[in-house]
Amino acid sequence: MQEASPAQVHVHTPPTSFLRKHVFSLDHKVIGLQYYGLALAAVTLGMVLSWLMRFHLVWPTVAVPGLSLISKVGAPGGIITPEYYLSLLTMHGTLMVFFVLTNAPFAAFGNYFLPIQIGAEDMAFPRFNMMSFWTTLAAFLVLITAFFIPDGPPISGWTAYAPLSAIGSDAGPGLGWGQTLWAISIALFCAGSLLGALNFISTTLDLRAKGMTFMRMPICTWAWFITSCIALLAFAVLLPACLLLILDRTAGTSFFIPSGLVVSDRLQPHAGGSPLLWQHLFWFFGHPEVYIAILPSMGIVSHVLMASMRKPLLSAKVIIYSMLSIGFLSWMVWGHHMFVSGMNPFSSLVFSFPTLTITIPATIMTLIWLGSLYGANIRMTAASLFALGFISMFVSGGVSGFFLAQPSIDIYLHATYFVVGHFHMVMGVASIFGVFAGTYFWFGKMTGRMLNETLGKVHFWITFIGTYCIFMPFHYLGLVGNIRRYSTFVDDFMGPLMPLHKFITIAALITGAGQLIFLFNLFHSRFWGKPAAQNPWEGTSLEWSIPSPPPWNNFGDVHPVVYHDSYQYGVKGSKGDYVMQDSPEQAVGG
């Protein structure tokens, strides 16, 4: 048997001061937890905003206590104005897409587990890694500031379509300083994400342990790697777009503002810009962003499912190739967000085709998950329930994508609740289910204490049923023409829909309250949970070969050597029905 050799060079020295340990930490694990904390703050705020919107939709004349303290103009007497409704909507979307769906599955879990899963001591550039978190936090704070300025948050939606977003305060409340803060925040977020992606890619390429070939990397490592490649290109395009938007807003340029625009009885001092240019640049980022949100969850779910099923997926290779083709195709479909933007109708056809094509790898992945589940004796844990829930959400939300991908149908459904229901299920909730699965799976590893399983299962059922109650009816609403972004429905033909809206609002309040169980579980288990063993789920990947929580340098003074891929389940090993990746023993039988 071989013996350990000491590692003499560490990426960085062990942290000694409080600041280095917990605040300005260079340790990828602490940075991962910081990202998780940031995402938790953002999701809480984002969910409260959605409550306010849902509440206002069905009880438009009932005051929300205390809201007037935050915005006297936006909610006089606690009653939300139509403009403030749009502000809430903008902030909800921005918080959720950037600070939750990008931060939690990708930046948080990726930071924590990617280096460990490839057997590295830390990320390739720990200082850049620290900077990436603090830049992201700064982006968050800049965005939140918009709530507390007199102007209020912007009303242009998370997509910030020009010219509305580019003109300035003439265009409405929140479009003065609020929109500028938004643009600065997103530019900062891009910079932070670029630094993160740079780190993920370099780390995966160069810091893999001996024996860790690409095809031996766990599926979630692959997912984070592919995601970081997408993020590198996507945020590299959104950043210039934001800079041009800031220039239009503050320096008087006309990149996005057309000639002869009269807004609020004032001829705008701009000429010749192209509003479509913003849409192209934004969606060139925006669609790949959808995959930045969902791919890591696909990876996490595959990882969790194998440990729960105690057998490998039908084909891990095909899952990886499917993720690669989704990553590749994600660059050719941005125009499907712009079918009604006035671009050439032939372009719609050109964008429709790859959009329908991208459903093929997505379907293949789903079939592999389902086919692998067939006949599996699955261990029903909270993590595996959320993994199964992910598949359910992904399929239910994904099916409506087939309709929206076709320009002729999309023209009818565009800007209705059908679209809102579609993306909330397929990328929003599905991705969050992946995050929940990851949290229940890895919490023990990250904190040294297990989450409570019973509470986790209760949390799952409330969330699972609640989510269907909320977002399934959205599709019906959209089909009958319920337009999105309206703060109240006073039209006669909307009247019969109000009971359904009320049902959705009540379901949203209950489902949201159900998340308190999760928060309680997080905080209670962090301090009083059952101590976590090194490998509680009998997993095969490298994170299970080190203590819970891992020491500052992950593998201590040794370098792990990898002998297998991470799918050695359902075999005969010395420890049970699995063989660890770093175990030299050969699996026997199946």
Place this chain on the structure above:
Amino acid sequence: MSSTTYTPVAVAQVRTSVNVTARSAADGASRSGVWVAIFAITMSFAAFTSALFVREGGSVDWTHLVLPPILYANTMVLLLGSVTLWMASRTVNAHALLDSHAVKTVMGWLMATLVLGLLFIGGQYEAWLQLAAQGLFLATNPNSSFFYVFTGMHILHLLGGIAALVYVIGQVFGSHTTFRRAAFHNTAIYWHFMGVLWLYLLFVLRTKL
């Protein structure tokens, strides 16, 4: 962590010297990092360029802009900087260990590169002044907007190269014990890329504005 918590089965030896392995892995990562950064920067400037094409395509206010002639002199200065840096690389490559004579030579070439880089930035600033003297400011017309954005963004990225150069000069100054070959070569890759990027931008500015 002590190795006792790490099960004996799982522990294995890396046969090569760990010290060398860790260092070369980190060097490899920083090499990848530079290329990944170059990739991202290329993508950003591709976005700027496509913005220019779209903006020109549908507009009636696209005019013509005569580039300040000093841009061509600046281009020569920047390219000369790449040549001096290349001379420094030659010296570094020729010496497995930098002796005091080699350090002197490398320092000379690096300082020359730094001065030329700063001269380039000064020259670009002069180009801005010349444009402004013609009454062409950032918001005057789309052509001037793109001119300032392209040159400004290039300078911003070049400042990163300047910082890296100063870092490397500091290392060489501290003698061969602190000199990291990888940092030197990565800085050189980035610096040459800045030259290539500028040639591309100059081509776009010359043909489109």
